[in-house]
Amino acid sequence: MKLASILLTILLVNIVSCDFVNQIYYDNIKNECNDQYNSVYSYETDVCSEFTKYQCDYSNNRVIALYYKDKFCSKLQGTQYIPFDECGTGSIISNCSSEPYMPENSYSQFTFTSDCDGKLPISVFSAPLNTCFGVDSFYFYTCNSTDLTENFYTINQSSGSLSGSSTSIGEQCQPQYLMDTSYVHVSKSISCQKDQIITICNN
Numbered sequence: 033m034k035l036a037s038i039l040l041t042i043l044l045v046n047i048v049s050c051d052f053v054n055q056i057y058y059d060n061i062k063n064e065c066n067d068q069y070n071s072v073y074s075y076e077t078d079v080c081s082e083f084t085k086y087q088c089d090y091s092n093n094r095v096i097a098l099y100y101k102d103k104f105c106s107k108l109q110g111t112q113y114i115p116f117d118e119c120g121t122g123s124i125i126s127n128c129s130s131e132p133y134m135p136e137n138s139y140s141q142f143t144f145t146s147d148c149d150g151k152l153p154i155s156v157f158s159a160p161l162n163t164c165f166g167v168d169s170f171y172f173y174t175c176n177s178t179d180l181t182e183n184f185y186t187i188n189q190s191s192g193s194l195s196g197s198s199t200s201i202g203e204q205c206q207p208q209y210l211m212d213t214s215y216v217h218v219s220k221s222i223s224c225q226k227d228q229i230i231t232i233c234n235n
């Protein structure tokens with residue numbers, strides 16, 4: 033079992049009911065979901081975040097997205113119903129699970145409330161490791177026991193190079209196209225730390 037799963041299970045043992053809505057994004061401008069995924073966002077249900085709350089409707093196999101007019105989620109503006117595991121607009125697949133979906137060979141970043149209320153992350157962002165992906169700009173992440181390394185690539189279209197989907201762009205993440213490299217410290221724990229984003233590796 034992955035370390036992240038073990039640590040998350042420890043956090044969940046005292047929670048009677050907790051679900052996460054997962055949104056899996058793909059690099060495809062044709063609204064298809066058959067290429068390399070580029071990111072996963074997992075949101076704790078019934079938690080207000082960025083004017084939105086998510087719920088899991090298992091009886092009807094769908095995600096319910098509640099959109100609000102205010103950041104406190106007190107004035108409902110609209111509701112969207114999203115079927116489980118169907119490729120939707122923007123090449124996004126949505127579903128629900130009892131834990132955030134963190135694919136193998138990926139890194140994840142946990143965001144908590146400022147007061148660590150509930151002790152569980154309100155959202156988790158994940159992206160693939162050791163894979164070149166992107167459409168107009170390209171990314172390649174690697175991870176070791178101490179740091180996540182992010183390499184950012186861009187290609188001058190006038191040079192004749194063409195952007196494409198992740199399944200055919202390995203050649204895009206080459207040293208001559210490298211624009212920037214950044215490093216993020218990897219945490220040993222996913223326990224809540226106020227006003228911090230915790231980064232871990234799932235490999």
